[in-house]
C-alpha cells in the first residue's frame with residue numbers, strides 16, 4: 001500500500017482480480033464455470049441456510065429458485081409485502097437477444113451493445129453471460145404467466161430502446177417491472193407455501209455478521225416492534241437495490257437506500273465504481289420545494305416522441321405555436337444514426353446543454369419538449385394510447401397537463417447506480433459467503449446502463465447465475481454453528497443498538513429530511529451530471545461538515561421500540577452521508593469521462609465524454625478506511641479481447 | 652390554500668385511536684397528497700410532536716404501499732392511488748378526514764399504517780403457476796391470442812393496495828382474488844391448476860376473515876388499477892366449473 005495520501009484523500013492498495021471466470025474462450029466461460037463448480041446434493045441442501053436481503057427482481061427470483069432447489073431460505077425486506085420492492089416501478093421493458101425480429105440480433109450483439117453502451121468499463125465475461133441467459137429469462141417469465149405484450153398472431157411483441165439498433169425489448173405495457181416482479185413474487189410465495197422460504201416483512205438489515213472471515217448472518221430491526229434480532233446462516237445474499245436516493249430527489253422509490261451494502265462495505269466488502277450513476281433523460285421536471293421524488297417517463301417514449309427546444313433563447317410561446325423551422329430537434333440533428341434513441345448519458349447531457357444555453361422550457365427553463373404530435377398523426381391516437389396510455393395518464397395526474405394536446409416537458413433526473421459492491425464472476429463479494437445480486441452489485445453495466453438491461457440483469461442474477469455459483473461455496477458447508485453469544489454477534493448487536501440510541505438521543509433541532517435534502521443538493525451540484533476537480537473537492541468538504549452537523553443536531557422523535565419511520569430514515573441518511581463522500585472521492589480520482597461520469601476537464605471538441613483508456617481501464621474497488629481513515633483503492637484491470645476498445649459514436 | 656385535516660392517530664394496535672385536527676396553511680395545489688403530509692410531518696417534528704405514520708414507497712401509483720381513506724373514500728376523490736392524488740383535487744377551506752383502511756383482516760399497526768399480510772397468504776395459497784426455474788419451454792412454443800394476453804394483463808395490473816377491501820361494506824377481498832384468478836385463467840400457462848387455484852385461494856380468503864361478496868361494486872369503483880368487476884364473475888364461473896367432477900383435475 002502507498003503510505004502517503006493521494007490527493008489528501010485516499011491510499012492505493014494491491015490490485016484485485018476476478019479469479020473465478022475460467023480462462024477459456026468467452027462463449028465457453030459460463031458453461032465451463034458451471035461444470036467446474038462443486039454441487040450440493042439435494043439431501044444436503046435442506047441443511048443449509050441462506051439469508052436473502054431484498055425481494056426485488058433479484059432477491060425474489062434468487063429466493064424462489066434457491067427454495068426450489070431445497071435450501072432453507074430466509075428473506076427480509078422493509079416493505080410490508082415482497083411485491084412492493086422498487087423493481088415494481090420499472091416501466092419500459094426487459095432485453096433479450098431472442099432475435100424474434102430477425103433483425104440481426106444475437107448473444108454477441110447484445111454483449112457488444114452492452115459493453116459499448118457501458119463505455120468500456122464493464123467486464124467482458126459477466127456481460128457475455130448476461131446476454132447468454134437473457135433468452136431463458138423470457139422463457140421462464142412466459143411460463144409463469146407474465147402477460148407480455150403480444151402481436152395479433154399471438155407471438156411476443158418487441159420494441160427498441162436507447163443505444164441499440166435492434167428491437168429486443170420485451171414489455172408489458174408501461175408496467176413491465178410490475179409484471180416481472182409479480183411473477184417472481186408469486187414464485188417466492190409458492191415456496192413460502194412449500195415451506196422452503198420464510199419471509200420477514202417490515203424488517204431492515206442494519207448489520208452484517210462476519211465470523212472467522214465469513215459472512216454468517218445479519219442483524220435486523222423489526223420495524224413494527226423495534227426489536228433487534230440476530231439471524232444466522234451459511235451464506236448471505238444482498239439484493240438490496242441501488243443508492244440513487246443519496247441525491248434525495250431521484251426516480252427511485254422513497255425507501256431505496258444503501259444501508260445493507262454500506263454495512264457490508266464497512267465489514268470489509270469492497271465498493272466498486274461508486275461514482276457511476278445514471279441520470280435519466282426523460283423525467284418530469286421539479287415543480288416545487290416540497291417535491292419528494294421525481295417521476296420517470298419511460299425511455300420507450302423516445303421510440304415515438306421527438307425531443308426538441310426552441311431555436312431561440314427564452315422563447316415562451318405555446319409550443320404548438322412554434323413553427324417547425326424554429327424548433328431544434330437537437331438529438332436528431334447531432335446524432336443522425338440514433339436520433340432520439342441515443343444512450344441515456346448522451347441524451348441527458350444534451351438536455352442540460354440546451355438548457356444551459358437558455359433554450360430550456362417551462363418553469364426555471366429546466367425542461368425540454370417530448371412531443372407526440374407527429375406520432376399521433378402517423379399512428380393514430382388509439383395506437384399511442386395502447387402503447388403509452390398509462391404513462392400519459394401518470395403525466396397528466398402529476399402535472400395537470402394533457403400530453404395528447406401539448407408536448408410533455410421533461411428533464412434529466414438521477415435514476416440508477418451502476419456502482420455497487422464488488423463481486424467476482426460468481427457474484428461473491430470480497431467477504432466469503434456474501435453474495436450480491438441485482439442493482440446492489442456493480443458487475444455488468446460499466447459506466448452507463450442501457451435501457452431495459454437492469455431487469456435483465458436482476459433476473460439473470462437471481463434465476464440463473466447465483467443459484468449455480470452459490471453451490472460451489474456451500475459445498476464446503478454446513479459451517480460450524482455460530483453461538484448467539486459469539487463475540488462477533490454480540491459486537492454487531494451492540495453497535496446497532498448504540499447507533500439507534502445515538503440517533504434518538506441527539507434530540508437536536510433539524511429533521512432527518514432536512515439533512516437528506518441538503519445532502520442531495522450537494523451531490524447534484526458537485527457530483528451530478530458534470531463534475532470538476534474543484535467542485536468535487538468542495539463537495540467533499542461540504543459533506544464532511546454536514547455529517548458532523550447531522551450527528552450533533554439531528555432530531556428524531558419517538559422511541560426505539562415501536563414503528564418509527566423517522567428513525568428508519570435517519571439510519572439510511574447517516575449511511576448516505578458516508579457514501580456521498582466516497583462517491584466524490586471516486587469521481588475525483590477518475591480523471592477521465594466515461595458513460596455517466598462526465599469530467600468537464602475531459603471532453604472532446606464537440607463536448608462528448610473523452611475516455612482515457614491508458615490510465616483508467618479499470619474497476620475502482622474501494623476498501624473502507626475505518627472511522628475517519630482514508631479509503632483504499634484496489635484496481636481491477638479490464639481486458640478487452642473480444643471487442644475493440646474504441647471511442648463510442650452514435651452519430 | 653388553507654385546509655383543515657382530521658387525521659387518525661393511534662399509537663399501536665393495542666391503544667384506541669382518535670381523530671386529531673391540524674390546521675394547514677400555504678398548501679400548494681401542485682403538491683401530492685403525501686407531500687402535503689410530509690410538510691405536516693416536518694412541522695410536527697419542529698414542534699416536538701411525533702409525525703404521522705403512513706405507508707408509501709414508489710409514489711408512482713404502482714407499488715400499492717400507500718392507501719388511506721379520505722373523506723370516507725378509499726384513496727380519496729379521484730380514482731387513483733393516494734400518492735397520485737394531488738391537492739388540486741381539493742378547494743381552499745376544505746376539511747379533509749384521513750383514516751386508515753378499516754377491515755378486520757387489516758389490523759392497524761400505527762396511525763394510518765395497517766397490516767395487509769393476508770393478501771400475501773392468499774397468493775401463497777395458489778396465485779401462481781407451478782413452474783420451477785429452468786423448467787420453461789421456449790417462449791414462442793405456445794402462442795397466446797392477443798385478446799387473451801390483454802385480458803390477462805388488465806387483471807394482472809392489480810397493485811395489491813387493499814382499497815377494494817376498505818371500500819367494501821363486507822370487507823370482502825373478492826376483487827383482489829378475482830384479479831389473480833382472471834389473470835392466470837386467461838392464459839394457457841394457467842390452465843392446469845385453474846380449478847384447484849380458485850378453491851384454495853377462496854379458502855384462504857375465508858380463513859383470513861374477509862367477508863363475502865354481495866355484488867355491491869364499491870371495490871371496482873375505487874380500484875386505482877382499473878381491475879374490472881367482471882373478474883368476479885369469472886371467479887364465480889371458475890368456481891362452479893371446479894365443482895363439476897369431470898372438470899376437476
Ligand SMILES: Cc1cc2nc3c(=O)[nH]c(=O)nc-3n(C[C@H](O)[C@H](O)[C@H](O)COP(=O)(O)OP(=O)(O)OC[C@H]3O[C@@H](n4cnc5c(N)ncnc54)[C@H](O)[C@@H]3O)c2cc1C
Pocket residue numbers: 053054055056057058059076077078079085086087088089090091092093094176177203204205206239240241242251252253256257259260296415416437438439440451452453454455456458
Ligand atoms: C422508475 C424506474 C423505472 C425503471 N424502468 C426500468 C426498465 O424499464 N427496464 C429496466 O431494465 N430497468 C428499469 N429500472 C431499473 C430497475 O427497475 C432496477 O434497477 C431494478 O428493479 C433493481 O432491482 P433489485 O432487485 O436489484 O432491487 P430492488 O427492486 O430495489 O429491491 C430492493 C429490495 O431490497 C430490500 N432492502 C433494501 N435495503 C434493505 C435493508 N437494509 N434491509 C432489508 N431489506 C432491504 C427492499 O425491501 C427491496 O425488497 C427502472 C428504475 C426506476 C426507478
Ligand code: SF4
Pocket residue numbers: 808809810811812813814815816826827830870873874875876877878
Ligand atoms: S383489485 Fe384494485 S383495489 Fe383491490 S388490491 Fe387490487 S388494485 Fe387495489
Ligand code: FES
Pocket residue numbers: 706707708709710711712713714715716717718732733734735
Ligand atoms: S406509494 Fe406506491 S402506489 Fe402509492
